[in-house]
Amino acid sequence: MARNATNELLRKAKKSKSDEFYTQLSDIESELQHYRSHFENKVVYCNCDDPRISNFFKYFASNFKKLGLKKLIAACFREQLRDLFNRIDDENGFFYEYTGTDGEKEKPSLTDIVYFNGDGDFRSSESIELLKQSDIIVTNPPFSLFREHVAQLIKYDKKFLIIGNINAITYKEIFKLIKENKAWLGINLGRGISGFIVPEHYELYGTEARTDSLGNRIVSPNNCLWLTNLDTFKRHEDIALTKKYFGNEDEYPRYDNYDGINVNKTQDIPSDYKGVMGVPITFLHRFNPNQFEIIRFRKGNDEKDLSINGKCPYFRILIKNKRIQTECVDLTEKEKTMYNEVLCLDDRIRPACQPANW
């Protein structure tokens, strides 16, 4: 093989390590079961998906009637690897539209697809035209273009449900969307997404890699999430707060560079603290915007990472409990103690921050 061709294959192989993770049908089913009501009479667009092999396309085509879909579109980028699922390299991207009409194929072949004039990049005008006709974008986009993919969805004001890396939460553009309640985490996260099918050339490593019964090579990075702006039941569930700040102040040290306390685990968020609290990013998986408000991410007033006695805990998200009334601020220490005693008796029936004689 000529050196240039070898280099090209290596380059593609390297890139594919991050971008060529193919989503398993079981993971799609496990997430999508929570969103059924959103799809009635909607056009779904999978804009990073080869309709011949994508499990997203397969899921929507086979559940087309059950979901009451209007149309399903999948578009494929040209840059495919020769040794991946025996696909061909082609300069042009292509797409396939499915409307559930008799005679249409749920599993299209090369003769059924429509070629783009260009490469089918999700940012191309041809792909954007399909995006504009669509209501909900559902896919696992290339990780290396995640920010751009999300920015496009926001720009065109689309509903979406997509897979990304958990680190995406820490990108400032993505965090801003979460803070402003324009996007949130889906139901499954981390180990809740069981793994991805990877191409032949992908080096299997460690104990997290396996070959499934169909011979697919699967890696389980355990660091992925679903990002969406479709409402879920989870966003309306309160986190049960069983801990108290007052009386346990030592467990919640204050930051050096921000007026707030540090909380190491989401389940340790105290029910009686009205000020700002720094919580781990996993909090976002249980975030109910009616219960908490997100204030900021990671940085103190000096724009440096939040620190406690000079040491920085892993990234923290600064939040406030919305349900604690302002009157709490004026309680004396004695009143706070009385209040906490009563609060311990029954958190549920008495609104937080009512004085003891309520």
Ligand SMILES: C[S@@+](CC[C@H](N)C(=O)[O-])C[C@H]1O[C@@H](n2cnc3c(N)ncnc32)[C@H](O)[C@@H]1O
């Ligand atoms: C992480 S893989 C996921 C594939 C498929 N969505 C799935 O979940 O099985 C990302 C896919 O995006 C394709 N891709 C890469 N760059 C792209 C681009 N600029 N526009 C559209 N698709 C692209 C890759 O070829 C790859 O198939």
